[in-house]
C-alpha cells in the first residue's frame with residue numbers, strides 16, 4: 525500500500541482550536557488536548573473491486589488526553605461522515621468486536637488511547653486499517669468466517685463419555701485455575717489478525733482456536749483428550765505444528781491469553797502421549813537435539829531429520845540444498861560445539877528430569893471428525 529499508489533484521498537479538517545495544548549474540563553483542571561489526524565482505510569465490497577488500490581480518508585480531530593480510538597471513530601461517524609463503518613458494542617474490552625489495525629498492529633479500539641499511540645510513534649497521524657488475515661467487507665469490518673470455522677473445528681465444547689453424576693460435575697479449584705487464562709478469551713480475532721503463519725497458510729487453525737483447544741484438552745471433565753491431541757497434531761489439519769513461534773499473538777492479545785504458550789502445552793501433551801511421527805514433531809526434536817549436543821542448531825541434519833524416512837521428502841529438499849550450495853550458504857557439515865555447550869547440556873538434562881516427573885496421564889483416543897478444508 526504505497527502512498528503514491530493511493531487512488532483517492534479525502535481530507536476533512538474539523539474544529540481547529542486556537543490553543544491545542546490545553547483545554548479546561550468542567551472542574552477547571554487542565555487537560556492536555558491536541559489535533560490528531562486519522563488516516564482511515566475505506567472499502568466497500570459491494571462497490572469496490574477486490575484488487576482495487578485501497579483508498580484512505582483523513583480526518584482531523586481535536587482530542588483530549590484519555591480519549592480512546594473508539595470515541596474518535598464515533599465522533600467522526602456521528603459528526604462528520606455517517607458512512608464510516610466499524611464494529612463496536614461494549615466500549616469496555618468485553619465484547620471483542622472493535623478489533624482493527626492501528627499503525628499496522630491490531631488492537632481493540634475501545635482500549636486504545638490515542639494520545640499514547642501518538643507518543644509511541646512520535647507522530648500525530650494515526651493509520652487505521654481493518655484486521656488482517658480476514659477479508660474486508662466494509663471499511664473496518666471484516667468477514668470473520670475463517671476465524672469461526674477454525675474455532676468450530678477444535679470442538680470448543682466438553683465431550684464426556686462416562687456416566688453422568690446425579691448433580692453437577694465438581695471441578696477441583698486447581699483444575700479450574702489451570703483454565704483461567706484461556707477461558708478469558710473474548711474471541712476478538714486480534715491475535716488471528718496479526719498471526720504471521722496465517723499470512724502464508726490460510727488453513728492454519730490460528731492462535732485463538734488452538735488456545736481454545738487447550739482449554740478443552742485440559743478440562744478434567746472432558747474424556748477425549750488424546751483424540752483432540754491427535755487431531756491437532758495431524759499435519760493436514762494445520763494445527764499446532766504450523767505455528768512459527770513469532771510471539772505476535774502473545775504481544776497483541778488484550779486479555780493476556782498468551783496463545784503461543786497454550787500451543788506449546790498442546791505440543792508437549794502430544795509428544796508425551798507418543799505422537800512423534802510427523803514432520804513438526806521431528807523438526808522440534810531435531811532442533812532440540814542439535815542444541816543439546818552442540819549448543820546451536822545443526823542446519824545440515826535439521827531438514828533431513830524433519831522429513832524422516834521419506835524418499836519424496838528428500839527429493840523435495842534437494843533443490844533447496846543445491847541453491848544453498850551455489851549461493852555459498854551451505855553450513856559446515858561438521859557440527860562443532862560452541863564454547864559453553866556443556867553448560868547447555870546440563871540445563872537440558874535438568875529440564876528432562878523435571879519433564880519426566882510431570883508426565884501426564886492421558887486417556888485412550890476415539891475418532892475425531894475434522895472440519896472441511898478452509899474457505900478462501
Ligand code: SF4
Pocket residue numbers: 715718719720721722730731766767768769770771772773774783784
Ligand atoms: S506465535 Fe504462532 S500462533 Fe502466535 S502469531 Fe506467531 S505464528 Fe501465529
Ligand code: SF4
Pocket residue numbers: 708709710711712713714715716731732735776777778779780781782783
Ligand atoms: S486469544 Fe486474545 S487476541 Fe486472540 S481472540 Fe482471544 S482474546 Fe482475542
Ligand code: FES
Pocket residue numbers: 611612613614615616617618619620621622623632633634635
Ligand atoms: S467495543 Fe467491545 S471490545 Fe471494544
